[in-house]
Amino acid sequence: VETLPLALLRKDLQGRFTFANRLLCEAFRKTTDEIIGRTDADFFPRELAEKYRADDRRVLETSTDFETTEEFQAPNGERRFTHVVKTPVY
DSSP: TTTTSSSEEOOTTTTTTEOOHHHHHHHOOOOHHHHHHOOGGTTSHHHHHHHHHHHHHHHHHHHHOOEEEEEEEEETOHHHEEEEOOOOOO
């Protein structure tokens, strides 16, 4: 997964990050050690972290993929969009 041109992460059932590839670390501007064990609440505003957690719950409860495009503001103030795909892994 380190050679894929995608930012990838994996979470446990409590929402803690258990894996982050190089591109995700670059996007977060954090090291793997700064990401692993944390949750969305550690990196995003409360309402956004709650939305992500609700999306995660829906994926787990329905065993179906979730796909959307989300808008965010980059650290330099630039408006960007990211394609998000969440899927349950058993």
